[in-house]
Structure formats: structure tokens, C-alpha cells
Amino acid sequence: MSKNYLLILNxxxxxxxxxxxxxxxxxxxxxxxLWTITDKRKIINSxxxxxxxxxxxxxxxxWGHVAVVVKVGSxxxxxxxxxFKYGKITERHGTEKxxxxxxxxxx
Numbered sequence: 591m592s593k594n595y596l597l598i599l600n601x602x603x604x605x606x607x608x609x610x611x612x613x614x615x616x617x618x619x620x621x622x623x624l625w626t627i628t629d630k631r632k633i634i635n636s637x638x639x640x641x642x643x644x645x646x647x648x649x650x651x652x653w654g655h656v657a658v659v660v661k662v663g664s665x666x667x668x669x670x671x672x673x674f675k676y677g678k679i680t681e682r683h684g685t686e687k688x689x690x691x692x693x694x695x696x697x
Contacts, residue, residue: 600679605672612672612679613644613656619697620644620656627654634693639667639686644695649674657682659694667691 605612614620624630630646631654639645639662647655657671660681668683682689 595683596675597681598675598678599670599681601677603672603679606677606679607673609656609672609674613658616658616670617642617644617695617697620695624656626652630654630656631692633695636694636696639691639694640696642697644697645669645689645691646693646695648690648692656695657689 600606603612605615610624621633627648634646636643639659641659641661643659645657645659647657649655655671655674657669659667660670661668666683666685667689668681669689670679670681672679674680
């Protein structure tokens with residue numbers, strides 16, 4: 591699949607408008623206070639993706655984004671996330687560069 595692969599999984603999840611709240615529902619140890627990309631970068635404790643980790647993603651100017659890693663292949667990563675596409679739970683995959691991943695929080 592191409593780097594533009596995006597699958598809409600859910601449009602009714604209660605946390606579909608907030609990537610951090612949705613990810614914390616999946617990874618309970620995700621820290622609080624993750625408002626900006628700077629806050630999110632501070633929790634990076636790994637540069638190696640692993641299923642169950644939280645990917646820290648540089649999107650936008652200030653906020654950034656988080657997603658849960660669900661699969662790591664030989665040349666791609668699959669993530670699930672909230673609000674990458676407004677108000678939806680989605681799945682995407684690609685390389686770290688394609689997905690703009692800057693690091694990972696491993697619980």
C-alpha cells in the first residue's frame with residue numbers, strides 16, 4: 591500500500607477528537623500534560639518502534655500528534671490514531687519519515 595494509506599475505523603468513539611485522550615485509553619501510562627509538540631517530545635524514551643508504543647508525530651506548528659503503534663514491519667509502521675482526520679479514528683502506515691514520527695514513548 592502507498593504512503594497515503596488511510597483507513598477510517600470509527601466515527602463515534604467518545605475520544606475521537608483528541609489524540610492524547612484516545613491514546614491514553616489504549617496506553618494507560620501515557621503521561622498527562624501533553625498539549626504541545628514540545629510537551630510530547632519530552633516523553634520520548636525510545637527511537638525504536640514496538641507494538642504498544644505511542645508514536646510522537648510532528649504535525650502542525652504547535653500541537654503535534656500521538657498515535658498507538660499496532661504493527662512494525664520490515665519497512666513500515668502501522669499506527670492507529672484519533673483526530674488525524676477530523677473526528678475520526680484512523681489507521682495509517684508508512685515509514686517513520688512518511689508518518690513524521692520523531693520518537694516513541696514505550697510504557
